[in-house]
Amino acid sequence: MSDTEERRGGLVGYVLLLPAGAWLTLFFVVPLVTLVSTSFYDPAGSLELGYRVTGQVTNYASVLSDYSEQFLRSLGYAATATLVCVLLGYPLAYAIAFKAGRWRNLMLVAVIAPFFTSFLIRTLSWQLILADQGWVVDTLQFLHLLGEDGRLLATPVAVVTGITYNFLPFMVLPLYASLEKIDPRLIEAGSDLYASPFTTFRTVTLPLSLPGLVAGTLLTFIPAAGDYINAQLLGNTRTQMIGNVIQKLFDGGSYPEAAALSVTLMAVIVVLVLAYVRRAGTEDLV
Amino acid sequence: MARRPHHPGGDTAVDRLARQVAQELGGAPGFSRRSFLRASGFGALVLGSGGLLAACGTEGTQQSADSCTSEDLSDSEKKLIFSNWPLYMDEKGKRYPTLEDFQSETGIDVTYNTDVNGNNEFFAKVRNQLGACEPIDRDLMVLTDWMAARMVGLGWLQELDTDAMPNVSANLVESLRSPDWDPDRKHSVPWQSxxxxxxxxxxxxxxxxxxxxxxxxxxxxxxxxxxxxxxxxxxxxxxxxxxxxxxxxxxxxxxxxxxxxxxxxxxxxxxxxxxxxxxxxxxxxxxxxxxxxxxxxxxxxxxxxxxxxxxxxxxxxWSDNMLVPNKAAHKANAEKLMDYYYEPEVAARLAAWVNYICPVQGAEEAMAEVDDSLVGNPLIFPTEEDLAGTFTFMSTDxxxxxxxxxxxxxxxxx
Missing domain, CATH: 3.40.190.10 (Periplasmic binding protein-like II)
Structure with missing residues (x-):
């Protein structure tokens, strides 16, 4: 009898999986297969004549030689932004979890609040803030922190600032979730056992918040590496990221190369993430 | 964000995190890597004419008048779907005065969409249907010379009936009458230059x-x-x-x-x-x-x-051109609209708002009635002399x- 029950339970499980499974097959698996096959189109083809799949890897070779600069730049910008997010986000999440008291919910709302406005509009408003004739640049020039003809907008600094700003909540929220879960008595026990606050933090709080830190860095780094809006709106010709390249290739009709770059980006990120997660020893998170 | 419970007992941090993140990702379209992938996935889906077929490459997309014939329902259906660039039609508040006059004059109901934001982007949007000789649910669209040339080359446009457009034949400025990609203007009528x-x-x-x-x-x-x-x-x-x-x-x-x-x-x-x-x-x-x-x-x-x-x-x-795609069912209605915009008074009212070069002879005289200050503006009514030093980019396949x-x-x- 328990056998039938189990079997029925199993069946229900599959039925429940069906809608989402069908959805993902239609809108993720099929496009992914098409994407990969497009990346192997023979570049000799054209729209008029059609493309043939000849199993060549010429598309990969040519995009890697043409766009390795933008590739490395994307990874560099994403890593920098992620690091800054950790430096800004950890203290913030810590303060919300342990020190905010009755302000906690308000502060959480404040972290989320920017999402009530469109991503594009938020990034566009950075154009106004960092504008050459704006007060930020004027102030920095007055303080001689920025040269007379220096600028912020259309520089790498602006791009990384934009990415950091846009992805900060993705760092703060998982960090907060794991910090908030820590039993305060563990920290008390640390000081009862004569550990300095720093030692307590290093040996108790930090390891316990590690899952949040890992999740936060992934949620920040992965979308940041593929982002193209910040580079487009806040960057210049020499700060273009791999997302911009893919978008331009797609726009210009070079679908096979755009596909090859997309597949490469995906593969590189999967490899980086796997290596990182393995290293962090938290496989159960992924 | 939904209100967070104060004591999320039983939930693991990961559960809550997943929920929070799901909310965030859902709330910011065009933002996450996932939706980025989804977007490029859609693009890829568009590429192959239907999913797995693409695994074996794509067919050619060349069409001709024989391979792709269109039926005109203009006689029975008094409507027209018109795709144009944003800010490319005279506006008054939320209304389009010249277009409204056309509708009341002819009884043709025009659906006006400003959904052309870029030639390449628009091409990507319609290439799959037009390549397979399927309707794109638009009767008239405005694209720039080189893209129009590409579509003429691909055989994706219907041939126009010049006899049905006497104003165009009479009033189109000399310099735009025979571009190398459409020497007799059989497939295109300039909108603005x-x-x-x-x-x-x-x-x-x-x-x-x-x-x-x-x-x-x-x-x-x-x-x-x-x-x-x-x-x-x-x-x-x-x-x-x-x-x-x-x-x-x-x-x-x-x-x-x-x-x-x-x-x-x-x-x-x-x-x-x-x-x-x-x-x-x-x-x-x-x-x-x-x-x-x-x-x-x-x-x-x-x-x-x-x-x-x-x-x-x-x-x-450069010029932007009105084109009738294959399988558009209201070609005669579209021709009426093109002809209407070649009446000098209408052309002047349009040019006074969009400020581009007016391709219609006689519009400069008509402009005196509409906005006197624009008469003689070389950027709207350039002389042959003004245009002598201009050039265009080579049209290619x-x-x-x-x-x-x-x-x-x-x-x-x-």
């Missing part, structure tokens, strides 16, 4: 009179923007390096690219932009830029410091054009 030149903000900088200056003058360093429209920008570079933009060799193309590469490497160019160059020009982040004439006239109403100059190298002349676009994108940094 425009010039690409230089604009600068005279509040912050002195006159910029040539492209050479734009790309080299020290005081403009990092304050110059160029258009990411390959044909326009490279036409100037080709002229600068001594080639003819409408007929150049591979070597000449290479030289022009190299010149472009130099300018990018020197840090002179701040950005390559689409329509979005007007705001930085207006507020001084960009001091001088490559610009479209109509945009600048419109900008000058608000900011008299903005100046448009005819560069010493000349200007690019799709494959060559793709190669140019790719080279251009590589050099401009993306």
């Amino acid at each position: 425009g010039l690409t030149g230089i604009a600068y903000n005279s509040k912050f900088t002195g006159k910029v009179s040539s492209f050479e200056e734009l790309l080299t003058r020290g005081d403009l360093k990092g304050k110059v923007s160029l258009l990411n429209e390959m044909g326009d920008t490279m036409s100037f570079l080709l002229t600068m390096t001594g080639a003819d933009p409408s007929d150049f060799s591979d070597d000449e193309w290479g030289a022009a690219l190299e010149r472009m590469e130099e300018a990018v490497a020197s840090g002179q160019i701040r950005q390559f932009t689409g329509n979005d160059y007007t705001r930085p020009l207006n507020n001084g982040d960009v001091l001088a830029c490559e610009a479209w004439s109509g945009d600048i006239i419109a900008l000058q109403y608000d900011n008299p410091d903005i100046e448009f100059v005819v560069p010493e190298e000349g200007m690019v002349l 799709t494959k060559t054009r793709e190669g140019f676009e790719k080279d251009f994108n590589r050099v401009i940094g993306a």
Whole structure:
């Protein structure tokens, strides 16, 4: 009898999986297969004549030689932004979890609040803030922190600032979730056992918040590496990221190369993430 | 964000995190890597004519009048679906006066969509249907010369009945009557033309009179923007390096690219932009830029410091054309609309609002009634003499054009 029950339970499980499974097959698996096959189109083809799949890897070779600069730049910008997010986000999440008291919910709302406005509009408003004739640049020039003809907008600094700003909540929220879960008595026990606050933090709080830190860095780094809006709106010709390249290739009709770059980006990120997660020893998170 | 419970007992941190993140990702479209992938996935889906078929490559998409015949239902259906660029039709509040007059005059119900934001983008949107001879649910669309040429070449457009458009036959300006890609204007009717030149903000900088200056003058360093429209920008570079933009060799193309590469490497160019160059020009982040004439006239109403100059190298002349795609079911209605916009009074009312070059003879006389100040404006009613120093980018087949676009994108940094 328990056998039938189990079997029925199993069946229900599959039925429940069906809608989402069908959805993902239609809108993720099929496009992914098409994407990969497009990346192997023979570049000799054209729209008029059609493309043939000849199993060549010429598309990969040519995009890697043409766009390795933008590739490395994307990874560099994403890593920098992620690091800054950790430096800004950890203290913030810590303060919300342990020190905010009755302000906690308000502060959480404040972290989320920017999402009530469109991503594009938020990034566009950075154009106004960092504008050459704006007060930020004027102030920095007055303080001689920025040269007379220096600028912020259309520089790498602006791009990384934009990415950091846009992805900060993705760092703060998982960090907060794991910090908030820590039993305060563990920290008390640390000081009862004569550990300095720093030692307590290093040996108790930090390891316990590690899952949040890992999740936060992934949620920040992965979308940041593929982002193209910040580079487009806040960057210049020499700060273009791999997302911009893919978008331009797609726009210009070079679908096979755009596909090859997309597949490469995906593969590189999967490899980086796997290596990182393995290293962090938290496989159960992924 | 949904209200968070104070004591989320039983939930693991990961559960809550997943929920929070799911909410966040859902709340910010176009934002996450996942939706980025989804977007490129959609693109890929569009590429293959139906999922797995693409695994074996794609069919050719060439059509002809024989392979793809269209039926005209205009007699029984008094309607028309019209796709145009934003800000390309006279507006009054939320209404389109000339278009409304057309509707009441003819009884044809026009659905007007401003869903053309870029030639390439629009092409990507419709290429799958048109390539397979399927309707795109549009009867009339407006695309720039080179894209129109590409569609003529692909056989994706219906042939127009010139007899049904007497105003067009009578009033189309001489200079636009026979482009090399459609010598008898059998597939296209110009909507508006425009010039690409230089604009600068005279509040912050002195006159910029040539492209050479734009790309080299020290005081403009990092304050110059160029258009990411390959044909326009490279036409100037080709002229600068001594080639003819409408007929150049591979070597000449290479030289022009190299010149472009130099300018990018020197840090002179701040950005390559689409329509979005007007705001930085207006507020001084960009001091001088490559610009479209109509945009600048419109900008000058608000900011008299903005100046448009005819560069010493000349200007690019382009047109946007009304086209009827295959399988559009209301061709005769579309022809009525095209003919209507070639009545000089209507053309003048349109030109007074959009400020681009009016392709209709007699509109300048009619303009006296509409807006006296625009009569004689060389950017709206240029004389043959004004147009003598203009050039257009070579029209080529799709494959060559793709190669140019790719080279251009590589050099401009993306």
